[in-house]
Amino acid sequence: MKKQWFVTALLGVAIVASLAFAQARDNGDDQADDPVAEGSPELSTEQPIAFPHDRHAGELQIDCQYCHFSAERSSSAGIPPVATCMGCHAVIEGSENPEEVAKLRDYWERREAIPWVRIYKVSDHVQFPHMRHISAGVDCASCHGEVREMGVIQEVEQPLTMGWCVNCHIDEQASIDCAVCHY
Ligand code: HEC
Numbered sequence: 001m002k003k004q005w006f007v008t009a010l011l012g013v014a015i016v017a018s019l020a021f022a023q024a025r026d027n028g029d030d031q032a033d034d035p036v037a038e039g040s041p042e043l044s045t046e047q048p049i050a051f052p053h054d055r056h057a058g059e060l061q062i063d064c065q066y067c068h069f070s071a072e073r074s075s076s077a078g079i080p081p082v083a084t085c086m087g088c089h090a091v092i093e094g095s096e097n098p099e100e101v102a103k104l105r106d107y108w109e110r111r112e113a114i115p116w117v118r119i120y121k122v123s124d125h126v127q128f129p130h131m132r133h134i135s136a137g138v139d140c141a142s143c144h145g146e147v148r149e150m151g152v153i154q155e156v157e158q159p160l161t162m163g164w165c166v167n168c169h170i171d172e173q174a175s176i177d178c179a180v181c182h183y
């Protein structure tokens, strides 16, 4: 009798957990072709390839929007397709971590998108338009920190809470009407 209870309870927990997981994964992205995975099954933040932002955006001074090509004109900033990387890495093998570049070439050969793990994400009921912020002159760094100095991005720099959004909107005299942020 006791054992049956235990099994039922366990099942319940498993169902709730899988529902929560399904919901977390279903974090409605409006772009079907967004190549960013919504968190790996283990919910780890380990990326499939250790992509160093500091080397590309810092040392090499590649413009953020060369890779995050849609920040200026769409809600999402966009993650570069493998072809963008291969424009350089077809010839650049890497002197410090060539095994990471080898992984990149493997994705390219298999014609597979890289399953990057998504870091920054607001709730489903909130809309965040990158283009409105870029055209108002808000710098990437005010929300994402000094990405030029970061190795692999692992953590969210800002709380992404409503208070964080609204405080800046008040400072910048942007709208704080509920309907601009909530559907
Ligand atoms: C050479 C291409 C490239 C350049 C240049 C680049 N990025 Fe990225 N960025 C990526 C890739 C690939 C990812 C996905 C992997 C990751 O999260 O590290 C990414 C991820 C990010 C993320 C995390 C996205 C998430 O998952 O939430 C932020 C924030 C970001 N970049 C900001 C910037 C900023 C700001 C700059 C300029 C200072 C910049 N990037 C320059 C390729 C680039």
Ligand code: HEC
Pocket: 049, 050, 051, 052, 055, 056, 060, 062, 067, 080, 084, 085, 086, 087, 088, 089, 092, 093, 094, 095, 096, 097, 098, 100, 101, 104
């Ligand atoms: C404009 C050219 C360019 C583009 C585009 C580019 N890279 Fe790089 N990348 C480089 C250079 C140059 C290095 C430094 C190589 C070295 O130090 O030997 C580098 C280094 C790296 C490294 C570290 C390798 C090492 O040995 O330290 C990785 C991993 C990497 N790139 C992945 C990517 C990925 C993934 C993309 C696409 C999102 C990308 N790169 C886009 C030029 C580029």
Ligand code: HEC
Pocket: 036, 064, 065, 068, 071, 075, 076, 077, 078, 079, 120, 121, 122, 123, 128, 130, 133, 134, 138, 139, 140, 141, 142, 143, 144, 160
């Ligand atoms: C006003 C704050 C703010 C500014 C400025 C900003 N971002 Fe973001 N960024 C966010 C938020 C919030 C998210 C999560 C959005 C979501 O879940 O829909 C995000 C998500 C991202 C992502 C994840 C994937 C995607 O396609 O959206 C990338 C990459 C990114 N930002 C890059 C950039 C770059 C590059 C710039 C500058 C050109 C920039 N951001 C400017 C707040 C900002």
Ligand code: HEC
Pocket: 122, 126, 127, 128, 129, 132, 133, 136, 138, 142, 143, 160, 161, 164, 165, 166, 168, 169, 172, 173, 174, 175, 180, 181
């Ligand atoms: C660093 C300051 C800053 C932060 C943080 C910020 N915003 Fe904004 N936001 C602005 C500015 C500036 C504008 C442009 C106002 C304009 O175009 O008149 C804007 C515009 C907007 C708009 C368009 C408003 C309209 O009138 O149509 C939306 C929606 C929006 N932001 C949502 C958000 C959300 C959601 C967050 C938090 C996840 C956020 N913002 C965080 C500064 C910020």
Ligand code: HEC
Pocket: 122, 123, 126, 160, 161, 162, 165, 166, 169, 175, 176, 177, 178, 179, 180, 181, 182
């Ligand atoms: C500038 C953007 C912005 C504006 C304006 C805004 N919100 Fe929000 N709101 C957010 C963000 C971002 C979150 C998500 C916080 C999170 O995921 O933790 C949120 C969360 C919420 C939640 C859910 C609370 C929770 O714990 O997740 C409610 C309810 C809410 N907002 C109501 C409102 C109402 C009512 C207004 C108008 C008075 C309003 N919001 C105006 C950005 C905004």
